Amino acid sequence: TSRFEGVTMAPPDPILGVSDAFRADTNDLKLNLGVGAYRTEELQPYVLKVVKKVENLMLEKGDNKEYLPIEGLAAFNKATAELMFGADSPVIREGRVATVQGLSGTGSLRLAAAFIQRYFPDAKALISSPTWGNHKNIFNDARVFFSEYRYYDPKTVGLDFDGMIADIKAAPDGSFVLLHGCAHNPTGIDPTREQWEKIADVIQEKNHIPFFDVAYQGFASGSLDEDAASVRLFIERGMEILVAQSYSKNLGLYAERIGAINVVCSSSDAATRVKSQLKRLARPMYSNPPVHGARIVANVVGDPTLFSEWKEEMQLMAGRIKGVRQKLFDSLLEKDKSGKDWSFILRQIGMFSYTGLNKAQSDNMTNKWHVYMTKDGRISLAGLSLAKCEYLADAIIDSFH
């Protein structure tokens, strides 16, 4: 008998498990709208041209494979902070940002959670209801207590703004409030600028610490600056904040695991100390981060021509998603005779649409129509083509009624 008899079977991951089920399906009609990964109109994975170009340049240059410092590649850390806060931001000029390269968005969030647990062991985190499923895993594993704030209103398929504000107000002072910088996952519903101002008011009043998760900068609107507006609004108020970044989506570097955690402090002295402790937490976990993705980002952002090529491709990707969003809406409107209001689809932003389909209806989508999606009713429009919109509309209408 095995020494591991006592190890029970773990449940499949609710998001990545969808891809496993998709692979096992042999029907030609099958469609994978589970995981948030960009596909071309032909539904193929996409490596950005600018990435291929820069990888060739890197190969020619023949960089070595020595270890990076614990905090990562210096040129990457500089570039990533500038993309988020703006190159001329006072927080950068004054050396008030502690930036550490992380293992993409997930690893950066995890490092920040470890930091919260160590230095604020009694503080609570607040996460939106619903949120990206891994947020709960991350805080649980890091032993950070969390509760949820209201976010989604099923009646309007929109933002429950009053509920959100009330719950942030009711949380203990000094809580860490996790916010999606743009393109909220899974709902695709973002606060307006006016609403962000009010959220910032309450967070300031309550002495909370905002903790931004920015996994889609440039991917929501097509503009890096526009998608950083929420974060910058808090910065302009002089607040101390945490920001996790990811280059999985906007540069298509999913498997390279490249991202960063930034802690914006009120003094450069505090930033230096915070950075030293982030490094101390990283060292026993993974020692130092991988170099390849960091070099890609640093080289793309550091070269004006490549940087503008990236921005063009980002707009192309964001544009294709907006195109299928519109086509899906048009198809639903045309085919559905029930009079249901589908306009929520057009109000949502980013990679996802939160359809309002419940678990049984989502099961129908998969079992009858071979459309793979998460059971919370989220579909990834990045995995949809114009050619498949009508089929998807049929599946959605059938599953609702």
Ligand code: PMP
């Ligand atoms: N946060 C959110 C809200 C996400 O949607 C994702 C990607 N699904 C991530 C973080 C992190 O992804 P990665 O670890 O690939 O950067």
